[in-house]
Amino acid sequence: MLDIKNLHAAVEGNAILKGINLTVKPGEVHAIMGPNGSGKSSLASVLAGRESYEVTDGSVDFLGKDLLDMSPEVRAREGLFLAFQYPVEIPGVSNINFLKTAVNEIRAYHGEPPMQAKAFLDMLKSKQKLMEFDANLMNRSLNEGFSGGEKKRNDIFQMAMLEPKLAIMDETDSGLDIDALRIVSAGVNKLRNKDNAFIIITHYQRLLEYIVPDFVHVLYNGRIVKSGTKELALELEEKGYDWLKEDIRLEEPVQ
Amino acid sequence: MTTATKNISFNEALPALFGAQFSTGGWFTGREAALKQFLALGGIPTVKVEDWKYTNVVPFFKNDIQVTLPEVPEVTAAQLEATGLLLPDTYRLVLVNGVLQPHLSQLPPATQATVSKLSEAGSQPAVERYFHQSPKIAGFHFAQLNAALFNDGLFIEVKAKAQVEQPIQVVHLYLADQPRLFNPRHLVVVNEGASVQIVESAAGIGLTDNVVINSVTESIVSERAQLSQYQLQTGGSQLRFINQNLVEQKGKSLYNNYTFTLTDSDFVRNNLNISLNEERTETHMYGFYIAAGSQLIDNHTSVDHRMPHCESNELYRGVLMDKATGVFNGKIYVHEDAQKTNAFQQNNNLVISPDAAIYTKPQLEIFADDVKCSHGCTIGQVSDDALFYLRARGIGEAEARNLLVKAFAFDITAKVTIPAVRKQVEQIASQYLHA
Numbered sequence: 001m002l003d004i005k006n007l008h009a010a011v012e013g014n015a016i017l018k019g020i021n022l023t024v025k026p027g028e029v030h031a032i033m034g035p036n037g038s039g040k041s042s043l044a045s046v047l048a049g050r051e052s053y054e055v056t057d058g059s060v061d062f063l064g065k066d067l068l069d070m071s072p073e074v075r076a077r078e079g080l081f082l083a084f085q086y087p088v089e090i091p092g093v094s095n096i097n098f099l100k101t102a103v104n105e106i107r108a109y110h111g112e113p114p115m116q117a118k119a120f121l122d123m124l125k126s127k128q129k130l131m132e133f134d135a136n137l138m139n140r141s142l143n144e145g146f147s148g149g150e151k152k153r154n155d156i157f158q159m160a161m162l163e164p165k166l167a168i169m170d171e172t173d174s175g176l177d178i179d180a181l182r183i184v185s186a187g188v189n190k191l192r193n194k195d196n197a198f199i200i201i202t203h204y205q206r207l208l209e210y211i212v213p214d215f216v217h218v219l220y221n222g223r224i225v226k227s228g229t230k231e232l233a234l235e236l237e238e239k240g241y242d243w244l245k246e247d248i249r250l251e252e253p254v255q
Numbered sequence: 256m257t258t259a260t261k262n263i264s265f266n267e268a269l270p271a272l273f274g275a276q277f278s279t280g281g282w283f284t285g286r287e288a289a290l291k292q293f294l295a296l297g298g299i300p301t302v303k304v305e306d307w308k309y310t311n312v313v314p315f316f317k318n319d320i321q322v323t324l325p326e327v328p329e330v331t332a333a334q335l336e337a338t339g340l341l342l343p344d345t346y347r348l349v350l351v352n353g354v355l356q357p358h359l360s361q362l363p364p365a366t367q368a369t370v371s372k373l374s375e376a377g378s379q380p381a382v383e384r385y386f387h388q389s390p391k392i393a394g395f396h397f398a399q400l401n402a403a404l405f406n407d408g409l410f411i412e413v414k415a416k417a418q419v420e421q422p423i424q425v426v427h428l429y430l431a432d433q434p435r436l437f438n439p440r441h442l443v444v445v446n447e448g449a450s451v452q453i454v455e456s457a458a459g460i461g462l463t464d465n466v467v468i469n470s471v472t473e474s475i476v477s478e479r480a481q482l483s484q485y486q487l488q489t490g491g492s493q494l495r496f497i498n499q500n501l502v503e504q505k506g507k508s509l510y511n512n513y514t515f516t517l518t519d520s521d522f523v524r525n526n527l528n529i530s531l532n533e534e535r536t537e538t539h540m541y542g543f544y545i546a547a548g549s550q551l552i553d554n555h556t557s558v559d560h561r562m563p564h565c566e567s568n569e570l571y572r573g574v575l576m577d578k579a580t581g582v583f584n585g586k587i588y589v590h591e592d593a594q595k596t597n598a599f600q601q602n603n604n605l606v607i608s609p610d611a612a613i614y615t616k617p618q619l620e621i622f623a624d625d626v627k628c629s630h631g632c633t634i635g636q637v638s639d640d641a642l643f644y645l646r647a648r649g650i651g652e653a654e655a656r657n658l659l660v661k662a663f664a665f666d667i668t669a670k671v672t673i674p675a676v677r678k679q680v681e682q683i684a685s686q687y688l689h690a
Contacts (some may be wrong), residue, residue, distance in 0.1 A: 049647070050643055051639075051643070072643060073646045073650060082647050087645040088641050091666060092661070092662025092669075098645070098648070100652075109649070240556075
């Protein structure tokens with residue numbers, strides 16, 4: 001589904017990603033962990049198409065197409081979804097109008113007619129129920145005045161509505177209390193199936209107790225330095241990241 | 256240089272024109288004094304006058320702009336309908352070249368309000384008491400010019416305690432076959448405990464040249480009265496507007512002003528001057544303007560807090576496109592006696608094109624020591640983060656920008672409490688923002 005090869009990226013001339021290789025297949029959940037500043041969120045931004053990131057080398061294949069050649073909206077329409085670390089507040093744009101616009105633009109891209117009002121509302125209701133999302137938030141402006149937890153839940157709710165093939169969750173657990181974490185995780189688990197995939201970016205192992213990954217990767221200094229199964233996350237939780245840094249330093253050639 | 260000469264010629268030609276037509280016109284005896292005051296202020300203001308620094312009106316008064324009394328051609332109901340301005344569920348006052356047309360109008364019940372031509376209202380006590388008496392009127396060039404030259408307009412007096420349920424829509428229609436200056440003049444008096452909403456729209460019919468509308472309204476909001484005024488400046492191709500509304504509020508009154516400038520007109524200058532003359536008043540001012548092409552949209556507002564415990568709140572927003580220019584100047588004076596004043600003012604601008612410009616100046620002058628005041632202005636573009644968020648959900652860039660600009664605008668239109676007005680304004684705003 002996703003095939004990242006030797007991906008290099010920079011922001012304002014500073015190299016941030018320095019050769020990422022990662023393959024994600026349908027049905028898989030990959031966790032990406034790593035210390036602050038290692039490039040986790042940058043990877044999410046590059047994949048979603050944030051324009052301040054410049055790809056300097058490498059390739060990303062998404063469902064047989066060149067992802068890096070697409071605008072952010074085309075990536076979304078092709079089935080990529082980014083759950084934001086900091087969902088943006090947009091006063092004056094109603095949540096419901098926003099979702100309707102998004103759903104219909106994605107449908108138009110696939111040559112489908114706009115959804116009928118009734119069908120849209122039915123879908124809205126069933127997903128609200130599935131995601132335990134407060135219906136009162138629907139009529140408010142997009143994320144305006146939402147608590148941190150409500151914003152993250154709104155992002156996951158959008159994910160349920162848009163039914164992406166690949167969802168990238170950028171530190172979705174940051175700023176969530178334990179109840180919100182449980183609800184968000186339950187939502188993700190309900191959406192998991194054999195045809196879609198998830199990349200979960202997180203600083204802590206805590207989230208991975210709720211969303212159990214198939215693979216865990218450690219990102220450090222712009223590269224994936226270690227990959228393993230969910231046990232790796234536990235090891236990281238126990239030992240921190242310092243032992244990895246030590247290992248890597250030994251591997252680096254002496255300048 | 257040529258325009259300057261022509262401007263002088265306008266000022267110089269005025270006394271003779273005035274003598275020929277206006278000096279003996281109607282019940283108002285202050286015309287001659289007004290003309291003198293206008294000329295003493297320097298006539299048509301140039302950009303050297305502080306309040307007109309960014310707004311050069313001189314070119315609009317060049318060549319042979321006609322200042323004679325306008326004729327009042329017949330307008331049919333079909334022509335009125337065709338303006339597309341008519342709102343449902345309102346009383347309706349239709350004016351042609353400043354003159355009320357009873358056969359096209361539907362007046363509020365006489366038990367609630369007196370409505371008449373201003374030219375026929377000279378003996379009304381409210382006219383004697385309030386007409387041309389606004390505190391700062393002596394300093395306003397165009398209000399003086401209007402007082403010298405006005406032909407007619409509306410007199411509306413709402414009776415004490417009358418609650419006029421339906422809004423009153425005032426439709427100003429202008430017809431001319433040459434460049435012309437119109438000077439309509441209105442007086443609105445809302446008596447003690449009464450409440451009314453007035454919605455004003457304007458359109459030209461079959462204009463072949465640009466005309467200048469120099470309109471002046473004086474509005475009195477008496478004790479515990481409530482007045483909401485809407486200026487819906489839409490359409491308006493070949494109309495150039497200089498509007499002045501001088502509002503006086505008495506104790507415990509409420510005044511709301513909504514000024515929406517969504518027009519094809521190449522020039523609009525609005526002056527809104529509110530004087531809070533007694534205690535415990537409440538005032539809200541909302542403005543929204545879209546300037547495109549080479550339009551110049553200028554809003555000057557002032558609020559004089561003269562007495563304690565008054566609250567004023569002002570929010571103006573604008574979208575500037577193409578090569579358009581916007582001007583906002585908001586003055587708040589808190590006079591020495593106006594303790595416990597709450598005064599807030601905000602002006603936000605979205606400048607979409609690199610060639611558009613906005614001159615914004617919030618001004619706060621405080622002479623009392625126990626007050627809460629804030630003012631501010633912003634000039635910016637749509638937020639990159641918001642844009643990315645929408646695009647990351649599959650919404651195309653153009654549509655995403657559109658959503659964000661509309662969101663910026665609809666924050667203001669959401670303050671409108673008359674559903675039909677809100678609908679009309681949002682529809683027109685959408686059209687302009689799509690173009």
